[in-house]
Amino acid sequence: MFGTSGIRGPVGETITAELALRVGRALGVEADRVVVGRDPRESGEVLLDVLTASLRESGTDVIDLGLAATPTVARAVRWEGADAGAVVTASHNPPPDNGIKLWQPTTQAFDAPRQEELARRIDDGVTDLRPWDAIGDCERRDATSEHVQAILDAVDVADPPEVVLDLGNGAGGVSARALSALGCDFETLNAQPDGSFPGRLSEPTAEHCQSLASLAGESGVVGIAHDGDADRMRAATENGEFVSGDTLLAILAREAAQPGEKIAAPLNTSLAVDDYLAREDIAVERTRVGDVYVAERASDPDVVFGGEPSGAWIWPDVALCPDGPLAAAKLVELVAERPLSERVAEVERYPIQRDSVEVEEKAAVMERVREQVRPTYEDVTTLDGVRVDLGDGWFLVRASGTQPLIRITAEAREPARARVIFEEASGIVTDALP
Structure with missing residues (x-):
């Protein structure tokens, strides 16, 4: 459910009012006070309304900043003494997309453990809905100043x-x-x-x-x-x-x-x-x-x-x-x-090449990439995707956390060497495609 920057995807497919409802209810289980906001996408109005309603029916008080920058919402969590923040945004993604990104009182985005716990509650349908006289309040304000x-x-x-x-x-x-x-x-x-x-x-x-x-x-x-x-x-x-x-x-x-x-x-x-x-x-x-x-x-x-x-x-x-x-x-x-x-x-500029390959099954492709790379190269890091250090350069093959893409990056201090490394990495990805 969560990518590298929260939950994102096409509106009406991955991102729906039902998803916003489930996220709000799951977040409402743990949070008594939440700051919310959205970017300018028109779909954000609907999604934010649903998210806010689902938080309030869980007894959670909501501070609604309306149209606001994501960092404004993130930082307002601390200013407002809230338990969490939620922004309806797809950030830099194209107009058809939207999403939800969640923030901690420290101004840091939800880390992996908190994302996993929230996803578990969503999958299990865990809620804490309140009776008519215990619904949360909603205050609309501007935190820009x-x-x-x-x-x-x-x-x-x-x-x-x-x-x-x-x-x-x-x-x-x-x-x-x-x-x-x-x-x-x-x-x-x-x-x-x-x-x-x-x-x-x-x-x-x-x-x-x-x-x-x-x-x-x-x-x-x-x-x-x-x-x-x-x-x-x-x-x-x-x-x-x-x-x-x-x-x-x-x-x-x-x-x-x-x-x-x-x-x-x-x-x-x-x-x-x-x-x-x-x-x-x-x-x-x-x-x-x-x-x-x-x-x-x-x-x-x-x-x-x-x-x-x-x-x-x-x-x-x-x-x-x-x-x-x-x-x-x-x-x-x-x-x-x-x-x-x-x-x-003053900063050196080394030749770095980047490309993306659209795929449907990112996990399967990346597994085949790992199977090819591990026995072939000595210095391999799998912290995120597959990164190979070649001494005079490197390449990285990783799945996008927000889009159906496999990203390829290669760099060396010399242009000819960078091209060779990039072609080598691209060949590995091509061989791994279905």
Whole structure:
């Protein structure tokens, strides 16, 4: 039921009002007070209504933030003294999808044990429905001001730069309010919330953010982009270059960590991040792919930052949820001191190739991949999918946690070697297909 980022899938198939009802009832068994919210997808209105009703009929009081960024909901769990948070969102997925992501009072997403327990209650039909005079209350409110203030408390921007802010028709309006409060002059793109994402597709990739990069370059200012629920942040330099996720990870991690400290990043992170941070004696701890797993590692006291190349950034001393608006403000703080293009130029860029293969039976394909790889290679890690370290490069084959895809990633320090490794990994996947 749960993928790497909660429950997600096509509306009317995987994601239905019945599912929202069952999730709410199962969550209501353990929670007396829950914060809820949604991204701009039209289906979210129905799903949130059902989720709220099922919580209330379980005697759970609900704080409804309505249309809100996922990190706003996640952080409001702590501000409201609630037992859990629930966001109806499919994050960066396409418009036909939706989903539910759950949060703990620590601001960390539900970890594997809590997900498994909730799934067990759903499967077993465990509920705690209350009589007519014990139904939970519902309070509708806005937590944006609290989120803005929390962001202002976490950064110090002496000379606010100009910014182009692409909200991707999502729920990231809190970024606009925070940057305005910081004193930034900015221009917005795709600022009107619309769950059909008419301005661009929700995922903030280089392909989808070409207009942002062009405008940033023409204006000579930094560009910032969010996905549909604003838990991700990506950027473009003042020269119009869309910054790779690995490079941005290296830059943000370098500013967050001191020599001798550690940061957390997933298995598919570039070697360039390790090499760049090694210059400052900063170690990289590898995790499974998914912000849930990065957050779990970042919750350890010896880790000061966590990030994913996809655009999820975590400062554990502030919160354990990926917070796109906070990341936007952190980036503005850096740009105010030195241009982003100069920082980008300091990070090596190794050839890394990525592709996805659509499959119906992900588990069966991955099992056949493991059977091929284990007897063939010496340095094999199965922490998440199958990762093979070849010394001068590596490849990773893993099943997507949110889509019917097998993802292939390969990297080396030399272009020709990267191509060879990628073809090798692709051949393994091809041989494993039905």
